[in-house]
Amino acid sequence: CSMIYGSTGATHFDQLAKILTGYEITGARSSGIFMGILFIAVGSLFKITAVPFHMWAPDIYEGSPTPVTAFLSIAPKISISANMSRVSIVASYGGTLQQIFFFCSIASMILGALAAMAQTKVKRPLAHSSIGHVGYIRTGFSCGTIEGIQSLLIGIFIYASMTIDAFAIVPALRQTRVKYIADLGALAKTNPISAMTFSITMFSYAGIPPLAGFCSKFYLFFAALGCGAYFLAPVGVVTSVIGRFYYIRLAKRMFFDRPRTWILYEPMDRDKSLLLAMTSSFITSSFPYPSPLFDLTHQMALSSYL
Numbered sequence: 001c002s003m004i005y006g007s008t009g010a011t012h013f014d015q016l017a018k019i020l021t022g023y024e025i026t027g028a029r030s031s032g033i034f035m036g037i038l039f040i041a042v043g044s045l046f047k048i049t050a051v052p053f054h055m056w057a058p059d060i061y062e063g064s065p066t067p068v069t070a071f072l073s074i075a076p077k078i079s080i081s082a083n084m085s086r087v088s089i090v091a092s093y094g095g096t097l098q099q100i101f102f103f104c105s106i107a108s109m110i111l112g113a114l115a116a117m118a119q120t121k122v123k124r125p126l127a128h129s130s131i132g133h134v135g136y137i138r139t140g141f142s143c144g145t146i147e148g149i150q151s152l153l154i155g156i157f158i159y160a161s162m163t164i165d166a167f168a169i170v171p172a173l174r175q176t177r178v179k180y181i182a183d184l185g186a187l188a189k190t191n192p193i194s195a196m197t198f199s200i201t202m203f204s205y206a207g208i209p210p211l212a213g214f215c216s217k218f219y220l221f222f223a224a225l226g227c228g229a230y231f232l233a234p235v236g237v238v239t240s241v242i243g244r245f246y247y248i249r250l251a252k253r254m255f256f257d258r259p260r261t262w263i264l265y266e267p268m269d270r271d272k273s274l275l276l277a278m279t280s281s282f283i284t285s286s287f288p289y290p291s292p293l294f295d296l297t298h299q300m301a302l303s304s305y306l
Contacts, residue, residue: 002036003032003033003035003036003039004032004033004036004037004040006032007032007033007036008033037097038100040084041084041097041100044083044084045100045104047076047080048077048080048081048134049127049130049131049134050104050105050107050108050131050134050135050138051104051107051108051110051111051112051131051135052104052107054108054111057127057128057130057131058115058119058124058127058128060072060127061073061123061124061126061127061130062121062123062124062127066123066167066170066171067167067171069123069126069167070163070167073126073130073163073167074159074160074163074164077134077137077156077159077160078156078160081137081141081152081156084097084141085141085149085152098143098144101138101141101142102142102229102232104135104138105135105136105138105139105141105142105232106135106231106232107135108131108132108134108135108138109132109135109136109235109236109239109240110135110235110239111128111131111132112129112130112131112132112133112134112135112239112243113132113239113240113242113243114242115128115131116128116129116132116243116246117242117245117246119181119246120180120181121179121180121181122170122179122180122181122183122184123170125181125246125250126166126167126170129205129243129247130163132239132243133155133159133205135236135239136155136216136217136220136236136240137152137155137156137159137220139151139152139220139221139223139224139229139232139233139236140152140153140154140155140219140220140223140224142224142229142232143223143224143226143227143229144227145223145226145227146301146302147223147226147227147301148223148224148227149301150219150223150294150297150298150300150301151219151220151222151223152220153300153301154215154216154219154220154293154294154297155216155217155219155220157293157297158204158212158213158215158216158282158283158286158293159216161212161279161282161283162201162204162205162212162213162279162283164275164279165197165201165276165279165280165283166198166201166202166205168272168275168276168279169194169197169198169201169276171272172194172268172272181249181250181253182253182257184250184253184254184257185253185254185257185258186254186257186258187253187254187255188254188255194268195254195255197276197280198250198251198254199250199254199255200280200283200284201280201283202247202248202250202251203247203248203251204283205243205247206240206243206244206247207240207244208244209287210284210287210288211283211286211287212282212283212284212285212286212287213283214287215286215287215290217236217240220236221233221236221237224236
């Protein structure tokens, strides 16, 4: 930000739009603006755990308290995506940013799908799932179109709902010494409602229809094809198929495997139960009835360009 301010004398988005579109900036000022936008992009990618700035995510997700982990999974992605959308719209270096996010999107999808397959703890696959979903969400941002921004917003809404759902269940499980994926064995017999809700969330993460995760990926890949990113969409489809391995593995553990030790789970409190009911309803109803979400995100995408 300091480099952009030093080169333009402004920090407001409207002022930057007038400066960057009304005049031809060359020389040192052009280099300063370019480096400033590049540093903002790198810092933003680090905060949302995009590859190659993802290294901190698995350890932080595993070691932090679950409410903190849930906050880190959702809040930075919403705020950073909104800010970067504004920056890319007013900046004259949209093509450069688009190429950066194109690379980070592909790398995040591939690493998120492959790295999670070797994890044995409950929260670490969720960290790699977050990295992978950053790649999917960046797919919409890489398009640089209104349709891409709309698909990005749809992806963020659905990802936030799925993550809230997952991290509302994980604390209840970890209170009873559930740390490893193997400890989830026979959860369907001891706590069938939690097992069913967690399985629906994992299937939605995997993009299995008719859940909201499929709706999110459908719009994102459709936007990528619409803007000519013909390599981005197939990579997303392939990594989504690969990622289904560890999502379905969690469901298999809960319904078909025997635990190493039988654990009696504590009942979930009322607030978490209401939260799970709302997010699960959204996850199951977004695909068969997408009009409210589609209209809302369409208006938000249009307003960002006005």
